[in-house]
Amino acid sequence: MGQMLGGLQYFIGQHEGEWPRPVVEEVFLEDNGIFVTSSYITLHPENQLFAKLLAKPSLAGVPPSRFSRPIVTVFRSDDLITQKELNATLLMAGMEEPVNMDNHRAMGDWRQGLKNNSMEESWEGELDTIIVANTGPHWSPAHMWPAKDRVLLKGYQIMLDKVYNFFVNSPLPTLTFFRATSPAHQHCNNYSEPITLTSSAAINPTPEEHLYGWHLFPEYNRMARKLFGSSKHNNTRYFDIWPLSVTRPDAHAGWHNTDFDCLHVRLPTHPLVSNDCTANFRVLSGVNPLWRNGGSEIFGTQL
Numbered sequence: 119m120g121q122m123l124g125g126l127q128y129f130i131g132q133h134e135g136e137w138p139r140p141v142v143e144e145v146f147l148e149d150n151g152i153f154v155t156s157s158y159i160t161l162h163p164e165n166q167l168f169a170k171l172l173a174k175p176s177l178a179g180v181p182p183s184r185f186s187r188p189i190v191t192v193f194r195s196d197d198l199i200t201q202k203e204l205n206a207t208l209l210m211a212g213m214e215e216p217v218n219m220d221n222h223r224a225m226g227d228w229r230q231g232l233k234n235n236s237m238e239e240s241w242e243g244e245l246d247t248i249i250v251a252n253t254g255p256h257w258s259p260a261h262m263w264p265a266k267d268r269v270l271l272k273g274y275q276i277m278l279d280k281v282y283n284f285f286v287n288s289p290l291p292t293l294t295f296f297r298a299t300s301p302a303h304q305h306c307n308n309y310s311e312p313i314t315l316t317s318s319a320a321i322n323p324t325p326e327e328h329l330y331g332w333h334l335f336p337e338y339n340r341m342a343r344k345l346f347g348s349s350k351h352n353n354t355r356y357f358d359i360w361p362l363s364v365t366r367p368d369a370h371a372g373w374h375n376t377d378f379d380c381l382h383v384r385l386p387t388h389p390l391v392s393n394d395c396t397a398n399f400r401v402l403s404g405v406n407p408l409w410r411n412g413g414s415e416i417f418g419t420q421l
Contacts, residue, residue, distance in 0.1 A: 126190065130167060155226040159190035179241050187238075193226030196256040198281050200225060204273075207280075208265055211272035218263045223256065229284060236290035246291040250357060251281065254299030254338045255381065258331025267327070270334060275341050286351045295357040296346035298339045302332035302381040303367035312365050320364045332381065336360075 161168045171177060172185060197204055201223070205216050235247070257274050259265060265273070285294040303309070303323045313320055324332040339360060347356030371379040 155194050155224050157192040158188040160188045179243060181239050181241060193228040193231055194224040195226045195228050196223045198253045199277055207273045207276045210276055211269045213265050213269045233289050246293050249292050249294040250297050252297040254335055260329045271337060274338055278341055278345055282345050293353050295355045296342045297357040298360045299335045300359055300363035301335055304380055306367040306370045306380040307378040309367040311368050319367055323364055
């Protein structure tokens with residue numbers, strides 16, 4: 119999701135070069151400086167999108183102050199719940215001891231951020247907040263040791279239920295998309311071009327149990343689809359990027375230290391960037407915050 123954010127930044131005009139850069143970014147780090155927990159991107163007045171928004175007759179009722187606030191708000195939350203909630207969740211799932219905290223987690227307070235936005239000035243005709251949420255890669259045996267697969271799967275469902283209930287009872291009107299976790303491709307270094315959906319690597323990209331939980335991703339996605347893709351509430355959706363991502367084992371990041379990185383993908387060949395940005399800019403014709411809650415991060419594009 120961080121790479122998708124980079125694609126979105128470029129799409130709206132942030133780039134290297136002489137001033138004026140059309141986007142201003144402010145980043146906040148945790149005390150140890152490891153993880154970005156929140157960042158904000160605001161359109162520069164010289165960005166052509168800024169002028170186009172001000173000129174749109176349909177936005178005439180929007181308070182002028184709205185155009186000076188961030189268009190992108192990012193919160194990183196690896197597990198989507200707090201450490202206290204995580205320990206309670208895993209205990210309910212059958213784990214008999216606290217999770218090992220040697221694996222550091224970013225826990226951006228995305229729920230409070232959404233509540234804070236609900237306090238902002240509103241206007242007649244204001245659109246619902248669009249939320250794209252995801253977690254998954256940090257729900258792994260490595261990150262939550264000594265939790266086993268059985269505990270992780272049960273805990274993931276408990277977490278999904280908690281997050282889902284928050285979204286359907288959001289402090290402001292929302293439309294929430296829970297984004298599928300994109301696949302890792304075991305032994306992706308063997309691929310140099312895209313594959314088909316019917317190939318063995320697409321049907322089962324991680325055939326072996328893996329310390330980083332790659333083999334759990336399909337089941338995590340099944341749970342999310344069942345919950346967020348149901349018709350129980352008309353303000354939730356399931357955003358399935360798996361079929362697009364699973365055909366690109368060649369797009370992974372490459373060597374990391376002595377191992378090949380079979381999970382992360384590299385720009386500009388990320389298979390989701392152009393499609394994701396295009397889809398989201400259809401939403402940007404509106405004026406409400408577009409929040410994006412990522413694989414380990416929460417992103418928000420606000421207009």
